[in-house]
Amino acid sequence: xxxxxxxxxxxxxxxxxxxxxxxxxxxxxxxxxxxxxxxxxxxxxxxxxxxxxxxxxxxxxxxxxxxxxxxxxxxxxxxxxxxxxxxxxxxxxxxxxxxxxxxxxxxxxxxxxxxxxxxxxxxxxxxxxxxxxxxxxxxxxxxxxxxxxxxxxxxxxxxxxxxxxxxxxxxxxxxxxxxxxxxxxxxxxxxxxxxxxxxxxxxxxxxxxxxxxxxxxxxxxxxxxxxxxxxxxxxxxxxxxxxxxxxxxxxxxxxxxxxxxxxxxxxxxxxxxxxxxxxxxxxxxxxxxxxxxxxxxxxxxxxxxxxxxxxxxxxxxxxxxxxxxxxxxxxxxxxxxxxxxxxxxxxxxxxxxxxxxxxxxxxxxxxxxxxxxxxxxxxxxxxxxxxxxxxxxxxxxxxxxxxxxxxxxxxxxxxxxxxxxxxxxxxxxxxxxxxxxxxxxxxx
Amino acid sequence: xxxxxxxxxxxxxxxxxxxxxxxxxxxxxxxxxxxxxxxxxxxxxxxxxxxxxxxxxxxxxxxxxxxxxxxxxxxxxxxxxxxxxxxxxxxxxxxxxxxxxxxxxxxxxxxxxxxxxxxxxxxxxxxxxxxxxxxxxxxxxxxxxxxxxxxxxxxxxxxxxxxxxxxxxxxxxxxxxxxxxxxxxxxxxxxxxxxxxxxxxxxxxxxxxxxxxxxxxxxxxxxxxxxxxxxxxxxxxxxxxxxxxxxxxxxxxxxxxxxxxxxxxxxxxxxxxxxxxxxxxxxxxxxxxxxxxxxxxxxxxxxxxxxxxxxxxxxxxxxxxxxxxxxxxxxxx
Numbered sequence: 001x002x003x004x005x006x007x008x009x010x011x012x013x014x015x016x017x018x019x020x021x022x023x024x025x026x027x028x029x030x031x032x033x034x035x036x037x038x039x040x041x042x043x044x045x046x047x048x049x050x051x052x053x054x055x056x057x058x059x060x061x062x063x064x065x066x067x068x069x070x071x072x073x074x075x076x077x078x079x080x081x082x083x084x085x086x087x088x089x090x091x092x093x094x095x096x097x098x099x100x101x102x103x104x105x106x107x108x109x110x111x112x113x114x115x116x117x118x119x120x121x122x123x124x125x126x127x128x129x130x131x132x133x134x135x136x137x138x139x140x141x142x143x144x145x146x147x148x149x150x151x152x153x154x155x156x157x158x159x160x161x162x163x164x165x166x167x168x169x170x171x172x173x174x175x176x177x178x179x180x181x182x183x184x185x186x187x188x189x190x191x192x193x194x195x196x197x198x199x200x201x202x203x204x205x206x207x208x209x210x211x212x213x214x215x216x217x218x219x220x221x222x223x224x225x226x227x228x229x230x231x232x233x234x235x236x237x238x239x240x241x242x243x244x245x246x247x248x249x250x251x252x253x254x255x256x257x258x259x260x261x262x263x264x265x266x267x268x269x270x271x272x273x274x275x276x277x278x279x280x281x282x283x284x285x286x287x288x289x290x291x292x293x294x295x296x297x298x299x300x301x302x303x304x305x306x307x308x309x310x311x312x313x314x315x316x317x318x319x320x321x322x323x324x325x326x327x328x329x330x331x332x333x334x335x336x337x338x339x340x341x342x343x344x345x346x347x348x349x350x351x352x353x354x355x356x357x358x359x360x361x362x363x364x365x366x367x368x369x370x371x372x373x374x375x376x377x378x379x380x381x382x383x384x385x386x387x388x389x390x391x392x393x394x395x396x397x398x399x400x401x402x403x404x405x406x407x408x409x410x411x412x413x414x415x416x417x418x419x420x421x422x423x424x425x426x427x428x429x430x431x432x433x434x435x436x437x438x439x440x441x442x443x444x
Numbered sequence: 445x446x447x448x449x450x451x452x453x454x455x456x457x458x459x460x461x462x463x464x465x466x467x468x469x470x471x472x473x474x475x476x477x478x479x480x481x482x483x484x485x486x487x488x489x490x491x492x493x494x495x496x497x498x499x500x501x502x503x504x505x506x507x508x509x510x511x512x513x514x515x516x517x518x519x520x521x522x523x524x525x526x527x528x529x530x531x532x533x534x535x536x537x538x539x540x541x542x543x544x545x546x547x548x549x550x551x552x553x554x555x556x557x558x559x560x561x562x563x564x565x566x567x568x569x570x571x572x573x574x575x576x577x578x579x580x581x582x583x584x585x586x587x588x589x590x591x592x593x594x595x596x597x598x599x600x601x602x603x604x605x606x607x608x609x610x611x612x613x614x615x616x617x618x619x620x621x622x623x624x625x626x627x628x629x630x631x632x633x634x635x636x637x638x639x640x641x642x643x644x645x646x647x648x649x650x651x652x653x654x655x656x657x658x659x660x661x662x663x664x665x666x667x668x669x670x671x672x673x674x675x676x677x678x679x680x681x682x683x684x685x686x687x688x689x690x691x692x693x694x695x696x697x698x699x700x701x702x703x704x705x706x707x708x709x710x711x712x713x714x715x716x717x718x719x720x721x722x723x724x725x726x727x728x729x730x731x732x733x734x735x736x737x738x739x740x741x742x743x744x745x746x747x748x749x750x751x752x753x754x755x756x757x758x759x760x761x762x763x764x765x766x767x768x769x770x771x772x773x774x775x776x777x
Contacts, residue, residue, distance in 0.1 A: 027592075030593070048618060246458060249459060254503045261501050285715070291518035378717055398599050399599055424595050426595070
């Protein structure tokens with residue numbers, strides 16, 4: 001401790017524990033969604049996700065082999081096998097079992113039970129069973145057996161196959177790995193020249209490369225049969241990307257020029273303009289919905305990507321100009337004046353000096369705009385999504401799932417997790433710039 | 445055309461168009477309109493420099509005007525006209541109609557609750573988190589985990605919290621943690637949290653508090669770091685305990701920042717739409733203004749009343765707008 005403040009050791013433990021509790025409380029809901037997305041519908045519906053890490057006692061309904069598999073053993077007709085193997089499950093230890101749904105715990109492993117239709121059945125602890133009778137078995141289906149067993153925690157990738165298409169997760173992991181490798185190469189290549197910016201460029205290049213791969217090679221190798229959500233979630237994923245990328249890039253340039261003029265050029269009305277931008281910063285975009293939708297319809301854009309790109313650009317500009325201007329004002333005056341004395345025009349100063357120096361502010365805004373456009377629902381609902389639903393975005397898809405399939409937690413959790421995973425990656429990779437932007441952007 | 449291709453073309457056209465506009469308009473100004481040579485070279489340079497700021501500003505001003513300033517005026521006009529009467533001027537009829545609706549007053553009451561509780565709780569939790577993590581070895585990790593919900597969409601957060609609030613019949617295992625805790629504490633019945641009138645508002649607010657605390661923490665944490673060490677050390681020498689230091693020494697010094705955080709979250713609250721839209725859609729007395737407005741505009745197709753509701757939101761934002769502008773101007777002087 002390099003100062004005397006806060007060195008009271010009696011409080012340290014209390015502080016540690018409170019922070020652990022606080023972080024736990026904040027993390028807990030998200031972890032719930034994450035864990036749920038890897039559980040089957042049955043598991044989600046029958047036990048809380050916080051129990052997913054531990055073995056649980058489960059009641060399973062399994063079936064012995066069908067009568068057609070019987071073999072004759074002397075005078076007896078016998079059906080033999082293993083209950084778990086027949087169901088395609090891993091073998092677990094059975095604690096009790098039964099043959100009627102009313103008494104599922106009637107027998108212990110090794111007991112012999114009398115069947116209602118005649119004959120006997122016995123089930124061993126490992127799931128091996130033997131059904132025997134002096135007469136031949138008839139009928140189509142095998143005997144039902146209810147077993148109670150300690151089932152170890154089990155996780156599945158099936159939800160991701162249903163939500164995004166077959167093999168979506170392994171492919172995404174592969175693309176991400178490719179992105180990481182490319183990012184690493186960029187980092188190593190740039191480290192010598194721009195030690196400070198190498199990391200940001202590497203992250204940006206990695207993410208862009210992964211996205212490019214997703215676009216070029218597709219998200220999955222096909223959809224799960226009968227899953228309507230697979231198609232639409234994958235489509236919504238691409239649509240969201242299509243909305244986000246132009247809506248992030250275009251405002252940056254427009255705002256940068258305006259911010260430079262407001263920061264370093266002297267002209268009448270400048271202070272008034274800055275005040276106006278501060279005012280526009282808080283104007284609720286709710287006001288813009290109807291007038292602009294009408295305008296878009298009148299000039300023939302209607303509902304579609306062009307409209308939503310323009311809208312996001314317009315709504316993002318005040319923050320962009322404000323952030324960039326605040327940053328540019330703080331740049332050293334000498335550099336700019338020296339350049340002026342040397343005969344550089346404003347255009348040259350801007351392109352060659354200001355723009356490269358403003359990189360941190362540009363990155364901050366890019367992250368804000370990316371998060372905002374990716375997470376947006378309202379603007380997409382109003383300016384993008386038409387009656388055909390071809391241009392739906394992820395947030396809209398999730399709201400729809402919430403409404404129509406409120407019970408299908410496995411799909412809902414998976415879809416929601418996919419939609420928040422991308423912002424989370426950006427968040428953790430570029431957190432430094434986000435914090436810097438927040439600090440500069442909150443009106444002091 | 446494939447949307448991705450359209451997107452790529454838009455990026456190229458958009459960025460290329462911007463670069464082209466700035467470059468060519470500057471060239472035009474310097475080479476054609478006011479060339480810096482000949483008899484009037486000096487005067488031309490001055491003239492060009494008078495016009496150049498407006499060249500730089502023009503696209504941004506156009507977009508700002510069209511997408512933010514014009515709608516304010518147009519919404520005001522629409523709120524005074526009636527769609528059924530072919531857009532005729534009806535004065536305050538839309539407002540009168542809206543004020544007569546119980547749903548509107550429900551939205552107003554809820555919005556006021558949101559306005560008081562969400563900024564207060566977010567700021568309080570943010571301050572607590574900022575102070576506690578300030579001198580911790582793993583403080584930065586803790587901070588980034590509390591900050592994380594900022595990256596999650598309101599819709600994603602709605603799903604996350606719906607799982608927390610989930611209710612199952614009593615004979616089944618509860619999969620929502622809140623009901624599981626309630627039952628393990630000995631309650632008889634699980635609750636359907638989102639349908640309990642009045643109190644369900646607080647369950648919705650919890651979502652926004654969960655998101656905004658990270659924002660408050662980041663800003664306040666930076667402010668706490670900015671407090672001069674001497675003031676704290678002087679207090680310790682004078683025998684102040686940690687609580688006195690926090691409340692009497694630190695809080696007064698960051699009061700300005702607390703106000704900024706408070707007002708910023710207030711604006712977020714006024715615009716809150718997605719959380720209510722996704723979780724209850726205004727049922728069970730959870731309506732808020734932004735969702736009420738959306739209902740009027742796109743479900744009832746009544747842009748008169750919808751615009752009137754939008755104007756109410758604008759009216760509520762205005763004091764903060766004026767305050768921000770006042771402060772920004774003061775700072776520039």
